[in-house]
Amino acid sequence: MTTVAAKPENKARKKVRVRNVLIAIVILLVVLIDLYPLFFMYSASFKTNNEFVTNPAYAFNQSLHWQNYVDSWTRGNMGVFFTNSLLNTSVSLVFITLFSLTISFALIKMEWKGRKFFSQYFAFGIMVPVATTLIPLFVIYNNSGLYNTRLGLILVYIASAISFSVYLLSGYMRALPDEILEASVIDGCNIYTMMWHIVAPLMKNALITVVVIQFFFKWNDLLYSMTLISSSSLKTMQTGLLYFSDEFGSKNWGAIFASVSISVTPMLLMYLLLNKMVIEGMTAGAIKG
């Protein structure tokens, strides 16, 4: 009796096991696809220029060519570029979250006449691509002295992010129960304390989502910084990385990958430290469409 019953069960178990192995292989592949380029980048950053020509790109290093890092840091100004990128991005992120939080709150929860018009007014900007505003921006900046300044770049980073972030936050804001606001008023909150102590903490996950999305856009910006910045001391990493080509477009691959590594490593460390918050914030928040 037991043998008869056990057979199909064994089969099923075997099936499950095969399935599990297959699943594990798929997961492993996904992880590899995401990790390999990183490994490649670090290995390439220690190769001499000659190695790129005499050996396949995926080959292991023949040398530990530290000089690439020296070149990248001193000649490539990577330290400066990285600081610029980090500064521009983080300062604009602070204001983006601040403005989009207050604006979406005013538009959704507060009671005033023009709010319907202003909702549409702010929504309009979602459809304005970077390229459309570029030429007039250049002229405006040139005439107002904002051209080639850090402030100028940060201002446009903030302005271009407002629409989208307000749109995102509005969804969450609608889902925020009015009763909570009412209760806080009864507890004696004024509008500012309510904003700071009640609304902002409740919107934490939504704000994390905004920050992550906007980080993605600002960190990768090339169009604005290419157009509005000319000094090497103000350039961002993206423009900096395009640098390692001289008069005839020659590329120093080793130094390029050293610079790439320099730019990636701190981000990676920061991300590993913060990833719990980022991923949890984004998943727990789940964007309200």
Next chain:
Amino acid sequence: MSRVLRDRRAILLFIVPGFILYTVLVILPVLWSAYYTFFGGMIGSSKWSFIGLDNYARLFQDKKFAAALMVNVRYIAMTTFGQVIFGLLLALMFKFWVKRFGSSVRTIVFFPVVLPVVAVGQLFTKIYEIQPYYGLLNSLLQGVGLGNLVYPWIGKADTALIALAAMDIWTAMGFYSIILYGALLDIPGDILEAAEIDGCNAWQLFRRILLPLLRPILLTCFVFSFTGTVKMFESALALTRGGPGTATTSLSMYMYNTAFSFQKTGYASVIALFIFLLCVFGARLIRAFDRKD
């Protein structure tokens, strides 16, 4: 309650700073751009002059513009669908397959998002490499006996755009997977259990239960991805510089060159305006799906 929420001064304080920035640096330039379209030459130069609708007339005869538009549309289609669909697949994998090391796997899948796009471009140049040595992709193909598929992926017009889209999908799919995974977690477990008891297979479960529930968020993901892909500039510049020929030259790149290197501000503004219309059209199209039910 409403006394607090009607606080005029607070409303002003909340709205005005953002409003000013947004108006001056986003709305005003759009209008300004529209104004420039009636001028010829380079702004600031002696040739800058009113030419009426000539720039618009030129647009319809410009083969390079048409080519750039086609590139943009194909890129948007491939990349947007690729990013969201692969994101969805990854999210489903997280939810139903990944049992152990879940958070580590999610962390790793998300990480390309933090890489600078230009850096990714340099990286993929080497992955697609064919001369002097095969890069990773070509050596892999050769290694598994598919040597006849070895190809200069970013060097030929028929594959360069696909290679570019593949790179951008790789970069961003982790981002969408996390958003969609969050949405999957929000789906109550008993709905899934009930479906299983009813004898739904995996496909039915996905088609009948998950997809309808995920629809609003999928649409949001499409909007995100669309706004990212419509500008198509950074990654194309880093990987292929618009080449070979004009195979990966997008509208934004064409506009940028027209404005800053060919020095035709007015004509570039027409292209800029067109990109804006493309954006409006795309957003409408995505919203149309939203209203279907």
Next chain:
Amino acid sequence: MFRKGFALLLALCLVLSATYALAEQPTKKITILSIWAEDNDNGILLTKLTDQFIAEVNPNFSYEYELVSADNLRQKVATMAASNDLPDVFVYESGTPLIPFIEDGYVLDITQALTDLGVLDKLDAGAVAILSNLTSTEHIYDLPLGLNVEGFWYNKALFAQAGIEAAPTTYAEMQTACEKLMAAGIQPFSVGGADKWPATRLINAYVMRKLGVDALAKCAAGEMSYVNDGIIEGAQLLQDMCNLGYFGEGPTTVDYNTAANMLMSGQSAMLYNGSWFTQSLASADNPAGDDGIGFFNIPVVEGGVGTLTEYSMNCGNILCLSAAKYDDATAAWLKYMVSNIGNYAIQNSGTLKGYTITEYPETLSNYTIMVADEFSKVTAASTWFEATMDSEMTATAQQNVQSLMNGDMTAQEYAQALQDVYDAAN
């Protein structure tokens, strides 16, 4: 003791001259916009000589060195000019791109300024001829930062291996050489197709041999169509060479630097390049050593008008001064630079920059001697393919050359596309 005293005296002199200078020399800060990093190529030249100028002549002088990528140079300078804010000194491209600036009076008349300063003779006459020819002006408005001949460089060991005894002097011989190399399993050429200009140079080489050194200038002047035998045959030849595998797989993906390294490391037998290449060749990193690479001028085309003493030449990227910001302090700097660039460059990098040289170093690398030898043969010069084209046409020529190499475009279409842009603009 004597030494110590001498040092003391020297220090005293320095202090004295410094205080003297402080009292007399004008304070000035200039901006130099460049495409070379401070420790690379002409970047070294510009910064080191300016530092010397500050130390020796005017301690109140200072400078900011700004870098822009070569791809971005035209755009950057054009926008700065539009806002009337050109840097005091900037690197730019010679020829056509410069003409509007000359017409609008944005850039300094160098011939005039150097005449006023009495140092016009410090410029190499050949370089001056090239520059004035490029802008079709009597005076020059830019300073050369190089004086280069272009042609084919070949790996001697690979030629020997394939049994090629002499460098080709006709296109037919070059074809035979390619076949021999292919038979020996050697890639005949490498080309930086990803950077585009190395590929258009190959068309240019054919055109100047077929139709003469002034063919493209004639096209630009409207005296000849771009749809001519020279361009069509040259483009066809390039396409055929791609199809035959002479450039290896996927030549449109190879960057210039990789192509050059391939020649030096023996992975390709030939490369078209300019004499600025000697700097890499003479470096200790060159795997081919100090005698492994040879040079031959563009071979002649049967039935063509070009000869072996005509070269493709250029002055590299050039240096301009803003007319609006030019003053006595900058003039002193200009005088110092012009007087010292020639000697500095030959002594420190073994390169020619287009200035008269009075002090040669004791030892010159083989490659420098080789190039100097070529210079002595020049009877007439052509410029590069895009020299007479505006930026829109340059973009067309360069984008399409990739399509041509890939077979997405015929040679006829390539020439026609150039003519179309020309017609639209004129």
